[in-house]
Amino acid sequence: MRDNDGMPIVVHRGQLDAEIQNAIRKLGPEAVDVTYQVRPDSTGEPAIFFLIVLKDAATRKDVISETTGRIATILINEVQPIENWGLHPFFNYRSESEQQRRNGPQRA
Amino acid sequence: MAYHDDLLAQALELVYTAPSTQASLRRAVSAAYYAVFHLLVAEATSNWNNVPLRAALGRAYDHGIMRAVSNRLLNMRDFTFAGEDPNVVAGLRFVAFTFTELQEHRHFADYNLIEDLDPSDALSQVTSAEKIFNRWPSIRSEQIAQEYLVSLLVKRS
Numbered sequence: 244m245r246d247n248d249g250m251p252i253v254v255h256r257g258q259l260d261a262e263i264q265n266a267i268r269k270l271g272p273e274a275v276d277v278t279y280q281v282r283p284d285s286t287g288e289p290a291i292f293f294l295i296v297l298k299d300a301a302t303r304k305d306v307i308s309e310t311t312g313r314i315a316t317i318l319i320n321e322v323q324p325i326e327n328w329g330l331h332p333f334f335n336y337r338s339e340s341e342q343q344r345r346n347g348p349q350r351a
Numbered sequence: 352m353a354y355h356d357d358l359l360a361q362a363l364e365l366v367y368t369a370p371s372t373q374a375s376l377r378r379a380v381s382a383a384y385y386a387v388f389h390l391l392v393a394e395a396t397s398n399w400n401n402v403p404l405r406a407a408l409g410r411a412y413d414h415g416i417m418r419a420v421s422n423r424l425l426n427m428r429d430f431t432f433a434g435e436d437p438n439v440v441a442g443l444r445f446v447a448f449t450f451t452e453l454q455e456h457r458h459f460a461d462y463n464l465i466e467d468l469d470p471s472d473a474l475s476q477v478t479s480a481e482k483i484f485n486r487w488p489s490i491r492s493e494q495i496a497q498e499y500l501v502s503l504l505v506k507r508s
Contacts, residue, residue, distance in 0.1 A: 308482055312479075331451070335472050337472060
């Protein structure tokens, strides 16, 4: 999902997409799918919201913190959304089984 | 236990409630955010010698200013922390990042009923808050951590 949700996009979207895709390749097998939206956060500031679908095993309570921390760190370090794009990153996580149960619109 | 410890315990209890409900998940995320908020305020005001007035001083902390300060700290180009211990810098950036992340998720949890909050998402947020509680003691005495606490009170134009 690459949706600007009505927000004026002042970034070179193709380059941002390419950098994110490059970062996604480094996430490892726990990350089944990654989508993102560029839109304002709840304070109106420009932000990028990642939605990462994880393998169910990666969302167990004993490993989820390590998994999500590692994924967020890779995406932040590779894309540098604040420094290079002026976008504050936010991360949402969902297990594969939760994703399958969903029928409504995705949150990213 | 301190109030922030109670809030974290409540968040953990709620997020592990089975079967989960939207109410339990959303309250868990909200409690996790406020646990971190009150931890930081308590740490900052603990430097105030007049103990009975610490709670009153804590009322001066503003969620928006704390978020703006935390956001600024995450800019690795503007805040290089040259010469500082990389582990301390990483710990402080984790606190700042997680505070902002939790505040945004609390906003969703408390107000956005358009779509469900995923259990994995709630668990991720609560465990991140727990990680702050585990990590903060190792950096709290560092000068850059103390500067961060003071800056949380200062509005910049």
